Amino acid sequence: MRPIALGDNGIIFQFPTGINETTHLQVMQLFYALAQVNYSWVIDIIPAYDSVTVFFDLRAVSKIATSNQPHQWVQETLSLTSLTLAHMPASIAPIAIPACYDSSLAPDLQNLATLKNLSVEEVINLHSSLVYKVYMIGFLPGFAYMGTVHERIQMKRKDIPATHVAAGSIGIAGEQTGIYPLDSPGGWQIIARTPISIFDIEKESPCYLAPGNLVQFMPISLTEFNKIKSRYT
Amino acid sequence: MSIVIQKYAPGATIQDIGRYGYQHLGINPSGAMDLVALQVANVLIANKPNEAVIEFIFPAPIFYFTKATFIALSGADFCATSNGFEIPINQAVFMPAGGTLQFNKKKKGNFCYLAAQGGFRLDDWLGSYSTNIKARAGGLNGGFLQKNDQLFFKKNTQSVQHSELSILPWRADINSFYEDTIDFTEGPEYHYLSVDSKQALAKAPFAIQSKSDRMGYHLSGPALNNLYQTELISSAATKGTIQLLPNEQVIVLMADHQTTGGYPRIGTVSDAAQASLAQYPFLRSITFNKLSLQDSIAKLQKQERNLCILQQACILRAKEHF
Numbered sequence: 001m002r003p004i005a006l007g008d009n010g011i012i013f014q015f016p017t018g019i020n021e022t023t024h025l026q027v028m029q030l031f032y033a034l035a036q037v038n039y040s041w042v043i044d045i046i047p048a049y050d051s052v053t054v055f056f057d058l059r060a061v062s063k064i065a066t067s068n069q070p071h072q073w074v075q076e077t078l079s080l081t082s083l084t085l086a087h088m089p090a091s092i093a094p095i096a097i098p099a100c101y102d103s104s105l106a107p108d109l110q111n112l113a114t115l116k117n118l119s120v121e122e123v124i125n126l127h128s129s130l131v132y133k134v135y136m137i138g139f140l141p142g143f144a145y146m147g148t149v150h151e152r153i154q155m156k157r158k159d160i161p162a163t164h165v166a167a168g169s170i171g172i173a174g175e176q177t178g179i180y181p182l183d184s185p186g187g188w189q190i191i192a193r194t195p196i197s198i199f200d201i202e203k204e205s206p207c208y209l210a211p212g213n214l215v216q217f218m219p220i221s222l223t224e225f226n227k228i229k230s231r232y233t
Numbered sequence: 234m235s236i237v238i239q240k241y242a243p244g245a246t247i248q249d250i251g252r253y254g255y256q257h258l259g260i261n262p263s264g265a266m267d268l269v270a271l272q273v274a275n276v277l278i279a280n281k282p283n284e285a286v287i288e289f290i291f292p293a294p295i296f297y298f299t300k301a302t303f304i305a306l307s308g309a310d311f312c313a314t315s316n317g318f319e320i321p322i323n324q325a326v327f328m329p330a331g332g333t334l335q336f337n338k339k340k341k342g343n344f345c346y347l348a349a350q351g352g353f354r355l356d357d358w359l360g361s362y363s364t365n366i367k368a369r370a371g372g373l374n375g376g377f378l379q380k381n382d383q384l385f386f387k388k389n390t391q392s393v394q395h396s397e398l399s400i401l402p403w404r405a406d407i408n409s410f411y412e413d414t415i416d417f418t419e420g421p422e423y424h425y426l427s428v429d430s431k432q433a434l435a436k437a438p439f440a441i442q443s444k445s446d447r448m449g450y451h452l453s454g455p456a457l458n459n460l461y462q463t464e465l466i467s468s469a470a471t472k473g474t475i476q477l478l479p480n481e482q483v484i485v486l487m488a489d490h491q492t493t494g495g496y497p498r499i500g501t502v503s504d505a506a507q508a509s510l511a512q513y514p515f516l517r518s519i520t521f522n523k524l525s526l527q528d529s530i531a532k533l534q535k536q537e538r539n540l541c542i543l544q545q546a547c548i549l550r551a552k553e554h555f
Contacts, residue, residue: 004421005419005421005526006420006421006471006474006498006501007418007471007473007474007501007502007503007504008418008501008503008504008505008526008529008530008533010469010471010501012468012469018466019466031257044253044255044257045257046256046257046469046492046493047257048466048467048469049467049468050466051468051469053468053469055256055471058504058530058533058534059537069527070530071526071527071530136467136493137257137258137259137492138259138467138491138492138493138494139259139491139492139493140259140367141258141259141260141365141367141368142258142259142260143259181259182367182368184367199368201358201368201369201370206258206260206359206368207258207259207260210257210258211257
């Protein structure tokens, strides 16, 4: 784990680069260790695939740092903290997310199936039979980057992003799968849509998913989609 | 007890210092583009430095005051007038009930801030009043201010000394807060740049393109060479992050930036220089200056000290008038 500065008030703790479960576990351990110590001068902790970035309140640090080099003091303090053993949340059953793969909600499903020499049913089976890990949240409020998608249905992002992707759309980008929490432009291959709200500002915890969660998609029909959707609107 | 948006103009929002503690959920901080101007406008009228204010661009809305209050404008100078009288920026003003505030010309800067004494009565979202346009949350109804929107004051201003429009006799000298060259520090992927490109970044003129906005400032300038063409794994980005795009041009992330990104982060605009960048005229030549992290932090600490001194001075003057 190597600390690197990100501007006046940020430090990235970089792990050996890559997307894998081992690194993810190290990332989450550091994330929880730092979150549980709960330093008053830490303002944000952002876990990603192979890094954890900490932003701190420079003014607050300047008041308590024992050296006149606040950045270095923070780096040393956090590096020491990282040695403490974090209390990790007990592993829980995957969160089941209903997903409707109906062609009317899945503009890129047929194309992906054709390109991969699979039937639409096979794509649905391959996508919904695996349990995914939420590696990180980013891009949009509540947008979960999940992996790892079965290699037979991995497909790169679109060269030209779609101007409008509906909230709830479930997409594939390389080995990742994700859910658009909001209407947004986007380049992922959209193969399904969930009727549930992935992001809701009225809730105390507005995001449905958090880093470290396990997710499995549960195929539903268009009728079921509409029924669940009507409960949310 | 309110300000009413009498005439709509696009791009006006409520902002404060920003929303922190939720970036691990992809919720970006938002906040004022020019945090110096936010604080100057507030401390001029003895508000908390991070009180929520109205941020707007030119052409600006017309504001109508249903009740008297003390106000201050800072940041961009859009040649404000109130019922024919000129209203200077960076100065406390007593605004009577029935007064209007309009803006006539873009003289300097991009973002202007209007603070009202005691602040506005709003509901916070996750601890901040800043408008998050993407999430449609925070600020007033989570969006841009609309015609007839009403912003209520938290405090009922009583002034024994003033009944008419008055420009109060203290002013913030903001010259030390803004510079013409923009300081930056090396980013995590600075070494992705070739030697020539490193030199170009620190010397060559760039220009802010007109498609720039609160999310990011797109710069046009010399083509910068990426020595490592491998795709980067997404990681955190922050306000001021200078990203190298595949077309060899750069974008500087601003207040509404994404929390993570996959482009090389070749630099970070120093915190103390972010106000200068936010207000820098578009399409005009702009140059960057590389600082050590230590020097960059020292400049920020100096800026914060100067803001504290200004705040203390304003509190003393305000006591005589409010």
